[in-house]
Amino acid sequence: MNKNNGYEYDLLTGLYSRWRMRQDLEKILEHGGNRVVGTIDVDNFKNINETYGTRMGDNLLKAIANALRASYPTSDIYRISADEFGFILSPTTYS
Numbered sequence: 001m002n003k004n005n006g007y008e009y010d011l012l013t014g015l016y017s018r019w020r021m022r023q024d025l026e027k028i029l030e031h032g033g034n035r036v037v038g039t040i041d042v043d044n045f046k047n048i049n050e051t052y053g054t055r056m057g058d059n060l061l062k063a064i065a066n067a068l069r070a071s072y073p074t075s076d077i078y079r080i081s082a083d084e085f086g087f088i089l090s091p092t093t094y095s
Helices: 018-031 045-052 054-071
Strands: 036-041 076-081 084-089
Touching: 018 076, 018 084, 045 054, 054 076, 054 084
Parallel strands: none
Antiparallel strands: 036 084, 076 084
């Protein structure tokens, strides 16, 4: 089976997808453990696309994804909607 079955990874950013975040959260709830979970929403992203075009908007989303990966290399980072990202930090990341 293809590693990216169309659901596990976001094709634009390469981050995990919303579907994968849901699966990971279900596992955490089932097995327990301490985690920090959060979301980041890019304010006024629609204006960026309308003003500068979708190519620039896509480049911005990729840059945000890269910055999140660089800032939290041992954490799970997700793109959960067009302009919204999620994260699950392990205890070692935030302790």
